[in-house]
């Protein structure tokens with residue numbers, strides 16, 4: 167976790183860095199810091215809390231300089247405190263380092279460095295990088311200080327292990343920043359007379375949209391408007407910046423009070439953008455020929471959190487359309503269970519960020535078995551997309567809110583597109599069934615446009631129930647994962663207790679937690695299981711629950727007879743319905759959190775991408 171930003175150019179770097187940190191706050195926000203090279207000396211300001219606290223502290227000291235680094239932290243080694251905040255320095259105070267990831271052998275290195283006389287000031291793993299560079303500088307020979315620094319950093323990279331991305335600045339090499347990427351995200355922005363180093367593109371997008379994506383093991387030397395990339399072997403490599411089409415506004419709130427709300431409203435467009443891939447690139451998504459597709463015997467889906475719920479929905483799609491058995495695993499579990507791997511398998515990793523350590527670990531295991539691997543991912547250039555054989559980019563734009571919304575519906579949409587294309591290719595789906603499934607998919611964005619109009623209804627409903635101390639969500643079949651997702655969303659942003667169950671299961675235990683007034687949300691579109699959901703409503707109501715039925719046109723009357731409130735959701739086909747059904751639950755989480763005064767975009771204890779295991 168953590169966010170890194172660096173600036174080198176012709177202007178004062180401080181506003182660029184503070185602004186970049188604000189854009190990276192979703193990656194961690196327990197403390198932050200900056201170091202600026204001011205007239206040959208490094209000036210460092212650090213503060214516990216959000217970037218706003220750092221900004222206040224920086225204003226007092228008002229450092230100025232054209233080269234600087236900044237960091238926003240999500241603690242892994244050492245509690246959130248000023249001493250543990252980045253940037254970290256060596257003994258001389260001339261070298262500063264900002265880092266994202268984990269240095270696995272830091273304890274051993276720390277002991278070695280201490281025995282060599284280095285003094286440590288923090289509990290972090292990061293500080294060993296600064297001291298190691300200092301130590302290595304003593305031993306490398308080169309014509310210039312810039313080359314010495316480069317060699318010392320290269321030597322350091324050989325000595326540290328783990329997943330890391332870091333930026334280095336040395337007081338003796340003004341106008342130079344060094345960036346290193348190894349299994350943690352790091353991108354470079356190339357502007358006119360200025361260059362940026364960051365964990366993610368939105369950190370500098372308002373200044374340049376020309377981006378260099380570093381490969382694993384690569385380094386970048388950043389000077390004002392000029393960047394040299396060195397490959398794993400240290401050889402300069404020719405790379406052209408990619409032009410990112412996300413504009414500044416896309417990456418910002420667009421007038422909404424919170425990113426979460428904006429991103430819920432982004433969903434019609436997000437689905438449209440996800441499907442653009444499906445329209446133009448359908449056959450090529452998997453990169454397998456027909457014979458290979460027909461030979462597939464099973465699919466393993468791997469993901470975490472919300473993306474896992476998208477995977478659970480995807481299982482129904484693949485089994486229905488492609489007729490292939492599917493398992494869905496939490497990535498953190500897949501990595502440690504015995505996985506039978508003798509048959510031809512496609513492993514699909516679903517991840518918004520593409521940087522989730524558990525998911526990357528699990529897909530690497532799948533690769534070791536020789537499985538064909540596909541990422542369903544939103545972030546261009548992310549680690550997962552480099553690890554997998556192929557990627558289906560959801561293209562739903564940056565998701566800044568920690569609580570995932572539009573990425574989720576885009577992931578389900580992608581799974582559906584994939585499943586019908588697979589079904590067509592392996593002969594499981596007739597032409598007419600494919601055409602019908604495809605037609606519904608192409609109407610989905612429009613239906614989503616209607617569904618987001620439910621905000622007012624949901625907002626009104628939350629007035630009655632927001633003080634409840636627990637919430638229950640029930641669904642069956644494809645809507646069971648939506649019950650899980652509704653509960654997760656509410657927990658994340660409102661800190662209320664919420665649980666999702668398969669509706670048929672409540673009588674086997676969970677019904678005992680229902681008390682008078684407990685809000686129970688029933689996902690009950692008019693499908694083959696509607697009658698069964700009606701019974702579940704009655705069972706809950708008989709125990710005093712406040713039942714809210716989420717249903718589709720035509721079923722309202724029956725739903726009204728068993729529920730305290732009915733929310734009518736636009737209708738699509740039964741299998742796509744979850745994409746729409748989750749929307750009122752996203753609004754529900756948002757409005758309950760808002761009424762409770764919670765920090766919606768950055769809920770406590772969470773970070774947007776979980777890059778540690």
Ligand code: F6R
Nearest residue numbers: 471472473517518519522569570
């Ligand atoms: C929930 C949420 C998390 C993520 C999970 C996986 O709102 O955001 O549960 O879904 O950490 O993240 P990605 O999709 O980036 O792999």
